[in-house]
Amino acid sequence: MPALDASLTQKIDLLTQKHLRRDLVTTRRGADAAAKRDEKSLISFSCNDYLGLSQHPDLIAAAHKAIDIYGVGAGASRLVSGNHPLYDALEESLADYKYTQRALAFGSGYLACLGSIPALVGSGDLIIADKLIHACMLDAARLSGATIMRFAHNNTSHANMLLEANRHEHHNCLLLTETVFSMDGDCAPLDELRTLCDRFDAWLMTDDAHGLGVLPRARSVADIQMGTLSKAAGSYGGYVAGSGALIDHLINSARSLIFSTALPPATVAASHAAITYMTNNPDKVAKPLEKAQYFTKIMGMPNATSAIVPLILEENEKALRAAQELKDAGFLVAAIRPPTVPHNKARLRFAFSAMHSNEQIEALVSCLKNKGITCALPL
Numbered sequence: 406m407p408a409l410d411a412s413l414t415q416k417i418d419l420l421t422q423k424h425l426r427r428d429l430v431t432t433r434r435g436a437d438a439a440a441k442r443d444e445k446s447l448i449s450f451s452c453n454d455y456l457g458l459s460q461h462p463d464l465i466a467a468a469h470k471a472i473d474i475y476g477v478g479a480g481a482s483r484l485v486s487g488n489h490p491l492y493d494a495l496e497e498s499l500a501d502y503k504y505t506q507r508a509l510a511f512g513s514g515y516l517a518c519l520g521s522i523p524a525l526v527g528s529g530d531l532i533i534a535d536k537l538i539h540a541c542m543l544d545a546a547r548l549s550g551a552t553i554m555r556f557a558h559n560n561t562s563h564a565n566m567l568l569e570a571n572r573h574e575h576h577n578c579l580l581l582t583e584t585v586f587s588m589d590g591d592c593a594p595l596d597e598l599r600t601l602c603d604r605f606d607a608w609l610m611t612d613d614a615h616g617l618g619v620l621p622r623a624r625s626v627a628d629i630q631m632g633t634l635s636k637a638a639g640s641y642g643g644y645v646a647g648s649g650a651l652i653d654h655l656i657n658s659a660r661s662l663i664f665s666t667a668l669p670p671a672t673v674a675a676s677h678a679a680i681t682y683m684t685n686n687p688d689k690v691a692k693p694l695e696k697a698q699y700f701t702k703i704m705g706m707p708n709a710t711s712a713i714v715p716l717i718l719e720e721n722e723k724a725l726r727a728a729q730e731l732k733d734a735g736f737l738v739a740a741i742r743p744p745t746v747p748h749n750k751a752r753l754r755f756a757f758s759a760m761h762s763n764e765q766i767e768a769l770v771s772c773l774k775n776k777g778i779t780c781a782l783p784l
């Protein structure tokens with residue numbers, strides 16, 4: 406075996422031993438929260454398509470039309486010649502939906518973070534970040550070269566302590582958190598964090614990947630709001646929303662925007678149709694949370710605060726076994742393991758969508774109860 410392959414095989418074998426190996430599984434998603442894996446039809450509780458918009462006729466029609474007019478590729482980065490006319494419509498609708506002066510679309514949510522955080526802070530600056538922020542914020546923070554300090558999850562007094570001890574030794578300061586935490590489904594105490602940021606002259610940045618299209622539309626207290634167009638918006642791409650000065654600066658400094666090709670026209674058109682749909686259908690936007698709350702109610706769990714509900718089982722093997730049992734019974738539920746979540750915090754993660762019927766949720770709960778799949782920890 407060549408040396409490279411021998412070395413990599415050893416690494417993979419180690420993962421297999423720890424029940425941490427991952428594989429790609431072909432999944433064919435349909436409308437109505439249905440998914441097919443290995444020719445087995447499943448009801449999916451593992452999609453971020455919270456409003457079913459990835460299959461919505463409005464988005465499909467907008468994408469078709471964009472292809473007919475503009476073709477399939479943007480041809481260059483946005484600053485060169487890839488800034489096709491659909492970007493304006495998308496960014497105006499996003500800024501309007503977010504009640505901000507402007508918005509800027511990126512290639513993905515990951516790229517929005519990777520471009521914007523290093524454009525805002527660097528060496529000599531301080532980043533204060535929630536312990537559970539998403540990998541893309543953490544990677545961007547590391548790339549920026551700023552000093553990074555983490556506060557215990559949603560613990561404002563710990564953030565306060567870190568700021569008191571360290572803020573004065575740094576030039577600019579950025580506080581990072583999420584509106585809805587992606588693996589826990591809880592929400593950040595944004596008003597408290599805003600007060601803290603004002604007291605310490607820090608900028609507040611939120612990752613709204615699981616909030617857009619799920620939490621009610623509202624003006625944010627954050628200075629910088631990043632998010633994705635690939636979850637409730639059903640399409641693909643990322644964005645930052647905020648002031649005109651912020652967006653002007655990012656256009657001139659965010660390397661993931663400057664040095665990467667613009668999004669395909671069809672994708673931008675579909676995202677625009679999605680934001681229009683959210684604007685016009687606040688009753689639909691409320692559905693994923695209602696469905697999650699129906700689940701927690703009949704499970705006897707604390708009331709859901711977002712469309713995401715974790716059932717923490719601790720051991721990796723236990724989470725994998727539970728996911729397999731659910732699959733055998735016709736439900737697709739992801740087993741989430743480290744490094745996505747902390748060691749010994751493996752879990753089932755349920756994501757609820759407007760497309761789930763109450764009957765599907767009841768069937769899921771019966772299955773969980775029959776198989777004795779319950780939390781290892783009080784949530």
Ligand SMILES: *Cc1c(COP(=O)(O)O)cnc(C)c1O
Pocket residue numbers: 513514515516539541583587612614615632633634635642643
């Ligand atoms: C999915 C996700 C992202 C990344 O968005 P993409 O558009 O998929 O790159 C960022 N943050 C959180 C919390 C996410 O869940």
